[in-house]
Amino acid sequence: MTHQTQLRDRAAVLDGKDELAAKRQEFVLDDTVYLDGNSLGALPANVEARVADVITREWGKLRIRSWEESGWWTAPERIGDRLAPLLGAAPGQVVVADSTSVNVFKALVAAVRIARGEGGEGEGAERDEIVVDATTFPTDGYIAASAARLTGCRLIPSVPADVPGVLGPRTAAVLLNHADYRSGKLHDLPGLTAAVHAVGALVVWDLCHTAGALPIGLDEHGVDLAVGCTYKYLNGGPGSPAYLYVRKEHQPRFDSPLPGWNSHAEPFGMRADYAPADDAVRGRVGTPDILSLLAFDAALNVWEGVSTAAVRAKSLALTDFFLECVAAYVPEGRVESITPAAHAERGSQIALRCPDAAGVMKRLIERGVVGDYRAPDVLRFGFTPLYVSFADTERAARVLADTLADTLEELPESPPQGA
Amino acid sequence: MTHQTQLRDRAAVLDGKDELAAKRQEFVLDDTVYLDGNSLGALPANVEARVADVITREWGKLRIRSWEESGWWTAPERIGDRLAPLLGAAPGQVVVADSTSVNVFKALVAAVRIARGEGGEGEGAERDEIVVDATTFPTDGYIAASAARLTGCRLIPSVPADVPGVLGPRTAAVLLNHADYRSGKLHDLPGLTAAVHAVGALVVWDLCHTAGALPIGLDEHGVDLAVGCTYKYLNGGPGSPAYLYVRKEHQPRFDSPLPGWNSHAEPFGMRADYAPADDAVRGRVGTPDILSLLAFDAALNVWEGVSTAAVRAKSLALTDFFLECVAAYVPEGRVESITPAAHAERGSQIALRCPDAAGVMKRLIERGVVGDYRAPDVLRFGFTPLYVSFADTERAARVLADTLADTLEELPESPPQGA
Numbered sequence: 001m002t003h004q005t006q007l008r009d010r011a012a013v014l015d016g017k018d019e020l021a022a023k024r025q026e027f028v029l030d031d032t033v034y035l036d037g038n039s040l041g042a043l044p045a046n047v048e049a050r051v052a053d054v055i056t057r058e059w060g061k062l063r064i065r066s067w068e069e070s071g072w073w074t075a076p077e078r079i080g081d082r083l084a085p086l087l088g089a090a091p092g093q094v095v096v097a098d099s100t101s102v103n104v105f106k107a108l109v110a111a112v113r114i115a116r117g118e119g120g121e122g123e124g125a126e127r128d129e130i131v132v133d134a135t136t137f138p139t140d141g142y143i144a145a146s147a148a149r150l151t152g153c154r155l156i157p158s159v160p161a162d163v164p165g166v167l168g169p170r171t172a173a174v175l176l177n178h179a180d181y182r183s184g185k186l187h188d189l190p191g192l193t194a195a196v197h198a199v200g201a202l203v204v205w206d207l208c209h210t211a212g213a214l215p216i217g218l219d220e221h222g223v224d225l226a227v228g229c230t231y232k233y234l235n236g237g238p239g240s241p242a243y244l245y246v247r248k249e250h251q252p253r254f255d256s257p258l259p260g261w262n263s264h265a266e267p268f269g270m271r272a273d274y275a276p277a278d279d280a281v282r283g284r285v286g287t288p289d290i291l292s293l294l295a296f297d298a299a300l301n302v303w304e305g306v307s308t309a310a311v312r313a314k315s316l317a318l319t320d321f322f323l324e325c326v327a328a329y330v331p332e333g334r335v336e337s338i339t340p341a342a343h344a345e346r347g348s349q350i351a352l353r354c355p356d357a358a359g360v361m362k363r364l365i366e367r368g369v370v371g372d373y374r375a376p377d378v379l380r381f382g383f384t385p386l387y388v389s390f391a392d393t394e395r396a397a398r399v400l401a402d403t404l405a406d407t408l409e410e411l412p413e414s415p416p417q418g419a
Numbered sequence: 420m421t422h423q424t425q426l427r428d429r430a431a432v433l434d435g436k437d438e439l440a441a442k443r444q445e446f447v448l449d450d451t452v453y454l455d456g457n458s459l460g461a462l463p464a465n466v467e468a469r470v471a472d473v474i475t476r477e478w479g480k481l482r483i484r485s486w487e488e489s490g491w492w493t494a495p496e497r498i499g500d501r502l503a504p505l506l507g508a509a510p511g512q513v514v515v516a517d518s519t520s521v522n523v524f525k526a527l528v529a530a531v532r533i534a535r536g537e538g539g540e541g542e543g544a545e546r547d548e549i550v551v552d553a554t555t556f557p558t559d560g561y562i563a564a565s566a567a568r569l570t571g572c573r574l575i576p577s578v579p580a581d582v583p584g585v586l587g588p589r590t591a592a593v594l595l596n597h598a599d600y601r602s603g604k605l606h607d608l609p610g611l612t613a614a615v616h617a618v619g620a621l622v623v624w625d626l627c628h629t630a631g632a633l634p635i636g637l638d639e640h641g642v643d644l645a646v647g648c649t650y651k652y653l654n655g656g657p658g659s660p661a662y663l664y665v666r667k668e669h670q671p672r673f674d675s676p677l678p679g680w681n682s683h684a685e686p687f688g689m690r691a692d693y694a695p696a697d698d699a700v701r702g703r704v705g706t707p708d709i710l711s712l713l714a715f716d717a718a719l720n721v722w723e724g725v726s727t728a729a730v731r732a733k734s735l736a737l738t739d740f741f742l743e744c745v746a747a748y749v750p751e752g753r754v755e756s757i758t759p760a761a762h763a764e765r766g767s768q769i770a771l772r773c774p775d776a777a778g779v780m781k782r783l784i785e786r787g788v789v790g791d792y793r794a795p796d797v798l799r800f801g802f803t804p805l806y807v808s809f810a811d812t813e814r815a816a817r818v819l820a821d822t823l824a825d826t827l828e829e830l831p832e833s834p835p836q837g838a
Contacts, residue, residue: 099706
């Protein structure tokens with residue numbers, strides 16, 4: 001119990017010094033410890049009123065006029081520009097539209113075409129390999145396989161650390177995750193981007209597990225293309241539209257495999273011939289999903305006055321503190337962190353390997369600590385610096401220890417019935 | 420004025436006998452005549468409360484648990500099954516997801532693969548032509564060109580009436596619109612489907628301008644694949660998710676070019692290898708856009724107790740009556756209907772060619788009659804049988820006549836200033 005008192009006191013001190021602490025008031029929270037913002041961000045308090053206004057006034061009263069008068073038509077690029085600072089991107093390079101999977105497809109096929117010089121000098125026509133993170137969230141791998149099939153490429157899965165070794169003159173494009181969705185390991189975006197560029201290929205980064213949790217620096221690090229969802233650390237709501245970043249210099253050669261009418265230079269010209277818009281707009285496809293898009297727009301308000309450096313500092317402090325509390329409360333050998341200890345290799349989640357992880361997470365949730373479970377044996381705890389406190393963090397580790405202790409005692413009392 | 424009295428009386432009689440008249444109460448309407456439901460359907464009155472509940476309770480309180488407890492995960496196919504009767508489809512063949520453009524891409528690439536027997540016996544491997552409606556809404560043409568490029572096909576644009584003449588043993592797939600977005604002309608879905616099948620190819624129908632306005636009969640007429648939006652006659656809200664129909668018998672060979680994790684047989688297995696779900700679910704891609712999707716789900720409630728036959732009967736009565744009122748009120752030669760007079764060739768809109776159509780529509784809207792304008796010279800008036808009355812219809816024609824009369828008088832009084 002000495003440990004517990006000390007750690008609770010430490011949590012109180014850390015919360016007292018937390019410059020982001022006031023942001024918590026901008027979310028709808030309750031007495032559970034919500035450590036699943038890396039899957040679905042909590043509800044920002046202003047979203048409901050904004051969506052009600054979109055429905056009742058913009059749709060209900062203005063109806064069709066809202067495409068122009070309420071700015072619906074330009075929302076994908078306008079909201080992309082609002083999101084851009086969180087990605088380290090100057091304006092004019094991001095659109096918010098479609099799902100992450102669909103954006104991976106656009107980005108990867110377009111990257112292959114740019115690398116091959118299609119529509120240009122054609123000096124890269126012999127490039128026929130797409131490298132994909134072998135530890136990727138599955139959808140990226142499935143979509144990469146489809147992009148490879150449709151562009152006549154060979155798909156080369158590689159763990160990120162080995163990527164430099166598989167690159168070569170035949171590499172067209174490389175699809176990587178900024179953070180591993182299971183372990184929370186942060187990959188070396190600047191270094192891997194440079195390695196891909198060294199062989200004349202293009203890199204597509206999937207930022208699902210980092211945008212909103214740490215600085216990205218897309219412009220600074222020369223990233224070619226990037227995609228990500230908006231419903232995790234960006235709190236856009238369930239299935240809110242994803243985004244696509246196309247570096248300014250690549251935009252003139254961004255040749256989308258999904259050239260819908262929204263990407264046309266003159267969409268209401270209703271022309272039979274396709275002519276792409278000049279800028280990031282050519283990453284759009286069909287009519288934007290206004291309710292979800294404007295819910296995300298409202299959710300972006302919580303970032304006002306927030307620096308990604310401050311978010312990163314708190315994220316690392318939270319995850320450090322969680323590991324410290326777990327080490328103090330949970331008996332040696334009951335769980336094992338698979339998240340790197342080094343800050344440079346850590347995203348904003350802690351993944352603990354644990355026997356019967358699914359059952360343990362179920363009981364944790366019953367006790368008011370919400371994380372999630374990934375097969376076969378991983379407990380995931382996401383730390384969202386805008387609304388998770390150090391007190392939450394201490395409590396999560398304590399409840400985890402209690403749960404594991406109870407489980408030990410319970411096992412002999414409740415043997416499995418039947419098979 | 421005799422005309423006017425007679426037609427107003429007729430409108431009152433027709434409204435009195437209208438079996439769908441009560442449905443108007445289920446929408447948020449005002450004193451404008453809204454004839455733009457073929458672009459953006461009016462707001463069903465129950466949507467706001469449903470979306471508020473999705474935001475505050477399902478997202479705000481249950482958060483991540485809602486993927487299971489609130490049925491979010493299965494919403495695309497569950498709502499697809501609710502929509503299916505309006506398309507003449509048995510359950511298990513429709514998913515609601517993504518935009519129409521994205522669904523056109525999935526459907527067309529998959530159709531080419533099925534026609535070629537890819538993954539099967541391969542007897543159709545020499546099929547290398549995609550036929551596309553030359554009068555199509557542009558996005559379908561752009562996406563068809565991309566599908567052709569990525570599958571090594573030649574794109575053959577053809578007006579629908581000429582399609583049978585361009586079909587042959589090299590035809591892989593045909594993309595057609597059920598109704599022309601400009602003229603409102605209804606194409607012969609059963610006849611053209613049979614013609615495509617006669618050469619061993621597959622047909623993809625775009626139902627954007629017919630679903631919710633008339634019976635479709637996808638199952639009955641042997642349609643292979645179909646897509647459409649949900650924000651026109653289906654009142655799903657701005658940019659609400661589109662749908663994809665994959666005929667039961669084709670599902671085992673539906674090989675999506677966008678095989679996102681939502682289409683996997685075991686999405687939470689997080690497997691590196693792709694294995695598609697058995698049924699319509701394999702048409703899904705990424706995480707569904709829950710707010711927009713559930714707004715559409717709520718919007719479907721207005722169809723309770725409504726038969727598509729009754730909708731079609733009223734639609735034809737409304738458009739007949741509108742043409743009659745226009746003929747009575749508008750001086751000969753001021754406008755020309757480009758919508759076929761024959762019922763079998765008419766969708767649910769009337770398109771009038773008119774000089775300065777953009778300016779005329781602007782003034783009509785100022786006078787409370789909302790239609791829209793399509794370049795270069797077309798006034799479009801959409802008749803949505805669930806909430807447009809015969810009185811609305813008479814008023815629209817009368818205001819159109821007044822507007823055209825005022826325009827004539829105004830012209831000499833306000834000569835253009837400067838260039």
